[in-house]
Amino acid sequence: MKEKYQILARRYRPQSFKEVIGQDSIVKTIKNSILYKRIAHAYLFSGTRGTGKTTLARLFAKALNCKNLKDETEPCNVCGSCTEIAASRSLDVIEIDGASNRGIDDIRQINDTIGYSPSGKYKIYIIDGKSSHAYQRSL
Numbered sequence: 001m002k003e004k005y006q007i008l009a010r011r012y013r014p015q016s017f018k019e020v021i022g023q024d025s026i027v028k029t030i031k032n033s034i035l036y037k038r039i040a041h042a043y044l045f046s047g048t049r050g051t052g053k054t055t056l057a058r059l060f061a062k063a064l065n066c067k068n069l070k071d072e073t074e075p076c077n078v079c080g081s082c083t084e085i086a087a088s089r090s091l092d093v094i095e096i097d098g099a100s101n102r103g104i105d106d107i108r109q110i111n112d113t114i115g116y117s118p119s120g121k122y123k124i125y126i127i128d129g130k131s132s133h134a135y136q137r138s139l
């Protein structure tokens with residue numbers, strides 16, 4: 001049951017904000033920050049598994065570095081930056097597994113990359129942590 005759920009969540013990853021279902025307020029907030037170019041240094045997404053935290057973080061990263069935004073806020077999914085982020089090959093978007101308990105490796109990964117300027121507009125670190133439920137169970 002658990003595996004089936006994960007596979008489904010991985011298979012269906014929205015590639016644009018309009019495909020995201022049930023997160024209207026956060027989608028609106030993110031789109032407004034892109035539209036008005038008011039980007040904070042960090043964003044914290046919280047919620048239970050499968051609610052779209054990582055999906056939204058990746059979409060936001062794509063929109064921030066997209067070279068041809070559609071409707072002013074939607075990533076084009078065609079430009080070099082969008083395709084690299086979708087394939088997890090972008091040097092500007094670094095995903096760190098914050099749930100792995102390998103703190104030193106994670107910090108090293110940040111230290112090794114932070115000195116290089118982004119090739120696009122922004123350098124983005126997505127630190128994917130544990131849900132509080134999973135965290136409590138591991139204590």
Ligand SMILES: [Zn+2]
Nearest residue numbers: 066076079082
């Ligand atoms: Zn793009």
